[in-house]
Amino acid sequence: MDTDNDGEEQTTRITRKGQVTIPKALRTEFDLQEGDEVRWEKAEDGIRVRKATQSAGRGMLVDEDVPEEKRAEMAEEMEAEIREKRQSEWQP
Template identity: 80%
Template sequence: MSTDSEIDNRTTRITRKGQVTIPKALREEFGLEEGDELRWEKTDDGIRVRKATGSAGRGMLADEDVSEEKREEMAAEMEAEIREKRRSEWQP
């Protein structure tokens, strides 16, 4: 487990495409893997990054007789709506 002083001394650069690399020690400590989604939250102190757990409830709102293909389609539509809503909330 990393100590606060070790984390404070780590920095990363933002690429031209707006990408950042999460230090390996932090990825391991928090169980972050390729394909995981992160949530960026604006706070009074700056930016907080959290692991998103959006797929945990996938399929809960669909009837049992709905095909897997239709469930995936419904999930994709909901994700797109959520992304658009979040984008509009972040616009100044």
């Protein structure tokens, strides 16, 4: 991996299987963890990679009177269940 002087620009190589490693600093900054999904988007100047989150849909199936703290707790539980399911699917 190469970085420039200010640490903002980072490069990685694509493997024979088309895989890439997201640099640790970026995984940390954007809270990317094993099992998370990223979205690859075509842009005029190249390719943009974004964290694919469900935040926009959170709360759609929860009553409006549920406190924000409880909503956040429910979302964390759901994320943990999804992450666990994805991890179990990856293991032989």
